[in-house]
Amino acid sequence: MNLAQLRAFHAVANHPTFSAAAQALGVSQSAITQHVKSLEDAVGTRLFLRAASGVELTADALDLLPKVRQAILMLDDISARMSDGRALATGHLAIGLCAPYVAMPILQRFTAEHPGVQLDVRLENSSSLLELVAQHRVDIAIATLREPHPDFACDFVVAQRVEILVHAGHPWWNREQVEAHELPGQRLVTREAGSMTRHLFEAALAEHDLELPPHLTLGSREAVKEAVAAGIGIGIVLDQERGFDPRLKAIAISDVDIVAGEYLVTRRETRSLGSVAAFLAIAGEVARGKATNGHA
Structure with a gap:
C-alpha cells in the first residue's frame, strides 16, 4: 500500500x-x-x-x-x-460552496499561495454540503448556517442578511425597504427546499404568522435572479450574494431581521492537517480583513 x-x-x-x-x-x-x-x-x-x-x-x-x-x-x-515555510508543494482539496461571492476571495488567495494544490470545487445548497462533509466527500464546506453545527468544526466568516429581490418594473423598485405584512400576495421565486436562504425566509415569516408559498422553484441562485429579472416574481437573496445586476434591486425587510452566518465547516479530526489547515488560515485572514474594512 x-x-x-x-x-x-x-x-x-x-x-x-x-x-x-x-x-x-x-x-x-x-x-x-x-x-x-x-x-x-x-x-x-x-x-x-x-x-x-x-x-x-x-x-x-x-x-x-x-x-x-x-x-x-x-x-x-x-x-x-519538513519544507521551508511549511509550503504545500502538492495536494488535493475538495471544497463545497453555496456562496461563490463569499468564497472567491479566499480561493484567489489560496491558489496564489499554494499553486501546487489542486482544488475540486462543487456548488450545492447548505443542507447538501453538510451531508458531503459528513460523508467525507468534501474536506471543507463554506455553508450558510443560523448557528454553528454541533457535529462539525465551524469557523465564522461573515454575516449574511436575507433581502427581497425585485425587477425594474416592480412597484417596489424605488423603495429601500418593505414590511413583512406586504409580502403575502406577491409571487415568490425561490430555491429548492434544501436552500438555507429559503429556510431562513420561511421561518421568519412563520414567526409573524405569515406565509408566502413559492410561485416558482428553481435549482440555482442564478436561475432565481434571471426569473426575477424577467418579471416572474420577487426573489430572496443573501446580501453578500446579490451581485451587481442593474436589472435587479435588493430591498430590506424593515421589521424582520433574517440573519445567518457563512461558516467554514470541517471535520474536527482533519482541520489541523495539510491543505485543510492552510485553507482555514487564509480564510481567517480574509475574514479579518473584511471585518477591518467594515464589510462583515
Missing part, C-alpha cells in the same frame, strides 16, 4: 467515473485503474462497483474513505512541515 494508491482511491471515491478521477489527479485512467486494483489486492476486498450511474462505493470503501483521507492529509502535513 502506498500514497499513489491512496490518492487514486480517494479520487475515484469523489468522482463519478475512473476517467474523471484520472483527470482530477492529472494522470492516465490506466494508472488509476492499476492503483485501485493494487489497493484492493492489498486490503483483500472489492472497493468499487461499476453501475450505469457511475462508480459506487462498497461498504468496505465507505469505511475506508475517512481513514484514507486523514492519512493523505497527515502525509501532506508532514511534507509541508
